[in-house]
Amino acid sequence: MGSISANKIKFIRSLAQKKFRDEHSLFVAEGEKIVAEAQASGYKIEEIYRIEEIGAEAMARITNLSSPSPVLAVIRKPELSAEDIISALKPESKGLYLALDGVKDPGNLGTIIRIADWFGVEAIFASPGTVEVFNPKVVQATMGAIFRKKVIYTDLAELCTSFKSLELPVYGTLLDGKNIYEALPADRKHGLVVMGSESFGISEQLRPHIDSKLFIPPYPADAVTSESLNVAIATAIICAEFRR
Amino acid sequence: MGSISANKIKFIRSLAQKKFRDEHSLFVAEGEKIVAEAQASGYKIEEIYRIEEIGAEAMARITNLSSPSPVLAVIRKPELSAEDIISALKPESKGLYLALDGVKDPGNLGTIIRIADWFGVEAIFASPGTVEVFNPKVVQATMGAIFRKKVIYTDLAELCTSFKSLELPVYGTLLDGKNIYEALPADRKHGLVVMGSESFGISEQLRPHIDSKLFIPPYPADAVTSESLNVAIATAIICAEFRR
16 A cells, blocks of 8 residues: 555545545545645645555545546645625625525536636635535536635525625526626626526525526527526626626 | 346447447437427437336436436437538528537536527537537436537538638637637627637647637636636637627
8 A cells, every 4th residue: 555554545535525524624636737726825735645655556545536646635624704705895895706505516616616716706605505615526626726716605695685785786697687788787897696506596585685687698589498507607607797 | 127128228228338329320318308308309219218117226227327317218319411511501601600629528518519509509510539429428418408409520620611611700719819808790690619629729730720719818817817718618608709
């Protein structure tokens, strides 16, 4: 087993489960690019394992990927509080924020973090029912963007109330929303955009908190088409529309 | 095994491999929604298996999914020829077409088909190096859109030449392209948009065939961010920009 003990292998494998990530406040990232991004960020790297040091067999046992990567890092989870971000908001805040209401698919969450990174979203809020951001599939899907964008789990109804109390706009995508190309104001660089879950969209409880309902129209508008766009795809189109 | 023979199980399982899909000109689709879309389309359904007929154990053996679906269909591949579509093009053709140059990830291809469906893309061309459209992961990722959108494998350089000979515009996304929000003409509803592969973008050989190079800018324009957007995400933003 080269320079890694059987106990250590067992420990790293346990971090594939949320229970143990929570217990130890650690998570795993793999691959040269992602580990390099982790090192360049302010995240605390606890351990790094390279395939040339521990051997291919040991790496195959600790990897979360179908083919073991050359390098795997065990990283400390950051301390994040919604309160810190919300208390820093001001009526003149110019940042764009996302809120995810129950996104379940790790690939979707990872892709959304990468989109948020590309389009300069300040931070991503997520309902407690959203998939955990340190799930290995999420980490890998971000391609490293996870180390540049904060994802904060919080009650989204309270979050919307905080934005509204500062007169910051709260948008949301809904099938009965208005055409996004007509509904967004000219000064649309800031505010909160709520995206719903893959299966149910924005939850019943949260809908009354949405000030401005948006919809990405199909083409032509009366087309017989897919029932909806994937949530990551919709997030990309909306972020692009805010940033154009 | 209920009402399905061991030989039939073996045969359906073989269709998970491209070799056997090609040999038999058949593919598999699963789930109530996708199978309903297949039935509503002009595709020829050869066989349908329901879990209540063949039993959960047999369904678990023939499924391509992590949890077996209630229904699985074996479907005949359509006969598609690039020539039919290209010969129907005219200088006044108003359709929007996509060309995929080596997209490898089944999830990306499936998502692109769903996007093409939403935004009324006429047809999708793909280089021979692009993942096969009847790969089960592609079929499932389309959520049924595969039965409404044609994907035709052909030489993309020849395809570009055909479009250009009719004076139809050929666009492509490249890192040295022009800001998409400024570069697209006002009458931009038609033409061919080439999207590159996940790892290499548009291939060296194909680049000289692109008339108009496009780029989706990050925000702010000089941001230190992810190296690029995922190809399905970029396709969505570009299609939305053509259709707004």
